[in-house]
Amino acid sequence: MKRKLLCALLCVSTVAATMMTGCGNSSESTKEETKEDVSDTSSETEKTDATKETQDVKETEMTQEELIEAAKAEGTLRVYGVHSYLEKAAAAFQEKYGITVEWTQLGETELMDKVSTECQAGISDGADLIFAQDGARISADLITPGYIHQWSSDRLGALTGNSDMSLSVFEYSAKAFIYNNEKTGETPYLTNIWMVTDPQYKGFFSMKDPTAEGVNFNFLTMLTSDENAAKMAEAYKEYYGKDITLTTDNAGYExxxxxxxxxxxxxxxxxxxxxxxxxxxxSDTWVGFFAVQRFATAAEKDLALAMNTEMSPFVGWYYPIYSIILENAQNKNAAKLFVEYMLSEEGWSFWSENVGDYNANTSLPYAGDISFEDWKKIAIGEDLDYVYKNRAVVEDFISSIQ
Incomplete structure (x- = not known):
């Protein structure tokens, strides 16, 4: 395949991110007191930090039997998500509990725009529960305006290690630098991330446009953190045999x-x-940065794909997919039951054979040879606070160089 054919298959799209504010809760619900002084006068920027302490709204936790009964007494559960597997899980949940689930699959940008608009307008028949993955937009569009329902569950906390379910992680998904190994065979081809910047491989690297998928923007943003940029600088010297000469702020931007x-x-x-x-x-060996779960269909599609797990300084990255109950949800108990279901072996069964996907309930099975603990050693992870504070800067930077 020639480069023209690849480019034709991979057309570029753009999106516009919209930030909505001021609805869903009363204005008081987005205010908070510090532990030291209730009259704290810190700036609004500090108060809207993505990792700010939430209000203490711990509810009396129901037993699972009580939760099931309360959920059945509610109406239709409305769920939005970015992955098709969720539809299968929703159908199984509906059959199991007799609770009608209205499922809508949306692209990440469309999902965030729709949810923000519904929350701002106070729409009563909008989403109760969403499964979203763009941490930066979740922080800006949902956390900061106070659209997320705060709740906790000791029962789920025992499974995931965190009983605060306000912004709970359902699973972690992985992306990596993957190459066509038809000509390379068993010999690791991609050994260093800087290879995709080497002029001799010009035009042979592909990834999903960051403006079409926020998690790719978040990945690029994470490269610019001090810790990751230092690793990138070391890898540059390893690949090019000399110290990096910066024309930007650090090796991540470079x-x-x-x-x-x-x-x-x-x-x-x-x-x-x-x-x-x-x-x-x-005739050429191509390289791409995409979801590891694409290996699941590689044999079926007769694709030649491989990943080097010893790539310097890391093979890719991992990011959370969050299950979020909205504050204006009309069916909160049904939503909580669905979240609980998705952290069970039955709910996870629709994902469990996907290489590169890991449930937040670490007792559940995963596909492939790499455990989540091992994956964290060879890939970088999303820092929600960092991407919230820095993604706009990276977006502006990329706009300036295109």
Whole structure:
């Protein structure tokens, strides 16, 4: 396949992120007191930090039997999510409990825009529960305005290690640098992240356009943190044999700049990218950054895909997919029961064979040879507070170099 064909398969799309404020809760619900002084006069910027302490609204926890009865007494549970597997889980949940579930699959940007609009307008028949993955927009569009219902569960806390369910993690998903191994065979081909900036491989690297998927923007943002940028600088010296000369703030920004200058091919779908990268019979060895779960269908689609788990300084990254009950939800108990169901072996069964997906309930099975603990050693993870504070800067930077 020639480069023209790959580019044709991977057309570029753009989105506009919209921030909504001021609805769903009373204005008092977004205010908080500090532990030291209730008359604290710290700035609004400090008060809207993505990791700010929430109000103490701990409810009396129901037993599972009580929760089931309360959930059945409510109406139709409305769920929005970004993954098709959720529809299968919703159908199984409905059959199990007799609770009608209205399921809507949306792209991440569309989902966040829709939920923000519904919360701002106080729509009563909007989503009760959402499954979303763009941490930066969740922080800006849902946490800061006070649209997230705060609740806790000691029962789920025992499974996940965190009883605060206000912004609970359902699963962690992984993306990695993956290449076509038809010509490389068993020899690891991609050994260093800076390879995709090397002029001799110009135009042979593809990833989903960050403006079409926020988690890719979050990944690029994480590269600019002091810790990760230091690792990137070390990897640069390892690959190019010399210290990095900076024209930007740090090695993370420098990588982003060099990646774009080296002709990164931006696509609109991880699935399409994996199929284009892994197609057999190509004269060149292509590299892509996409969801590890694409390995699940590689054999079925006869794709030649491989990942080097010893790549420097890391093989990819992982990020949370959150289950979020909205403050203006009309069916909160049904939503809580669904969250509980998704952390059970039955609920997880629709994902359990996906390589690169890990349930927040670590006792549940995972596919592949790499445990989540091992994955965290070879990949970088999302820092919600960092992406919340810095993504806009990275977005502006990328706009300035395109």
């Amino acid at each position: 990588f982003i700049k060099m990646m774009y200058e080296n002709g990164v091919v931006l696509g609109t779908s991880d699935t399409k990218i994996s199929e284009a990268i892994g197609a057999k019979g190509q």
